[in-house]
Amino acid sequence: MADITFDHVTKSFSETVFALDDLTLHVPDGQFLILVGPSGCGKTTALRIVAGLERPTTGDVRIGEVSMHGVSPRDRDIAMVFQNYALYPHMTVFKNLAFGLKERRTPKDEIKRRVGEVSAMLGLDELLKRRPAQLSGGQRQRVAMGRALVREPKAFLMDEPLSNLDAKLRVQMRAELKRIHQQLGITTIYVTHDQVEAMTLGERVVVMSAGKAQQIGTPQDVYRKPANLFVAGFIGSPAMNLLRGTVSGGRVVAGDLSFPCGEVGTQDVVVGIRPDCMSPLTDGRPTVEFQVDVVEPLGEQVVVHGSVAGSNVQSGAEEVEEIPLAIEGSRAAVTAVFEATREPAPGDRLSLGVTPERIHLFDAHTGDVIEGRDGWGAR
């Protein structure tokens, strides 16, 4: 059990490419910390530096207040779960689980006891004599978890451990992981690109982009109070609607949406509205005229894609392969999520009310959130 500290850690693979750019972060003992971001944001590099598989270019990592400078992976007493599990193919499940203990010269009956405990906890008893090739994906994943658990290390490092599972199993294992962490309380750093995993698993979330920590906070914080456009666009599904807006005379105007905003130090702003803050109720709230394009019923809720007057802003978190809906020049794509009591049809024009307290305002030039607005941006 130990805390982990990143102290101004930088990692560059060449003069100009920084995988990690001055990352400073403290993970308290026992915390479940999530590193989340799009691929190439440096989250895996950060994990590998803790494991000792990469050396930081500058800066230092401390585990339990001990500098890890020059400490080899085997002497760090951490366990890692790899994305592809990295089970030793020539060993049985038992030997896979026992390998780390054997390397640390644990007595034989102690190995047997601990492997027994862990395999019981993960339901691997029946599989101990099999080889990895004879296991299903979910079973392999559990063996990989078991290999980390059996060591009783100071910290767990997990590199997208659930990304190779099918959707149903992933949800199951997610709950399993949370239960194990609650039971053992071992410091865990968990890397993922899946923001749902980040939100559901983490006690604290670090949203990363371009080697930098964009925001560090609880899942609720990063969702409700995104620090900048990137976090706003990355966290939340469907993504936050981002519209270009201008400030004049104490009011923000974005297309036909207009609301008061008080003193904002800039003229050009980005208006951020979560899809679930827009609904067909009009109870005196600011409204926008919304043209329906595509309707996706989800049972209780309905996801409606369409457009409003105005123009979109890119957050920088968009997936490259994301295909924008065909929107005419003077209109902006917008997604709304509301109760399925009123299911609109494609082509409908609706008047959507926007909850003003939950509109986020960002500085269009710096991308940072505009704070200090009375009651704005927070619920």
Next chain:
Amino acid sequence: MTGQPIAATAHKVKRAEKPERRFLFSPWHLVLIPIVVVMLVPLVWMLVTSLQTLGETRVYPPTLVPHSLQWRNYSDVLRLAPFGQWFLNTTIVTVAVVIGNLLLCSLAGYAFARIKFFGREVVFLLVLATLMIPFQVVMIPTFLIVRRLGLIDTLGALIVPNLAQAFGIFLLRQFFRTLPIELEEAARIDGASRLGVLFKIVLPLSGPALATLAVITFLWTWNDFLWPLITIYSPSHYTLQLGLTTFQGAHQTVMNLLMAANVMSIVPVLLLFFIAQRYFIRGIATTGLKG
């Protein structure tokens, strides 16, 4: 689930095709069968000659069917020459060289494949470059070194210079690089040292490459003639290949005994080839492709 029936049908089709394919005549056979004949004739001729009398071996045109089977040629070889000693010498040298190559080429190949050190690529290129130097060029310098070591006319002269080869280092490096690096990283985090990773993770997964290297080294060492010829003088230290020449004089060659000895000397090679031909062929293919 529409995928399942399709897969099942595909399986059935495959099974139906199989017996058909076995009797299928391919035009390639017109080329391959003559090649097989050409390859087999010397072997058969050797076997036949080894069972003839000395007189029969000198008949022209040569007979391919012996009148009598002279099995005593084989016992004559064992009686007239220290054939058993030569066989033992060759075995000792070959086993030592094969083990040395497996061990040393693994270590060097792993270092070149995975450990980052200053000048790694340059050193590796130098090692590769030695493959381009013909043996005849280094023969005399090697001889001088071996003499300085006091190994001339001992089996050590045959073992020590051949304990590691550039080819083996290259072959294993290429293979090690194809193994998923996460396995090694996982083992290092699990507490294994570099050597532990090599011996407990990498080598157990490198069976095909190690088998290839073992077979190729075995063949080279077993059949080597030139190097033993210049370093070994005493008949008691002869290898098989040297011993065979003693049946070949300046004025006459005892052809039937020579061939009997030959047959005995290739038995281990043939055995090994049959056991390991799968690896051998795959290995040659790999060395051709992965470069």
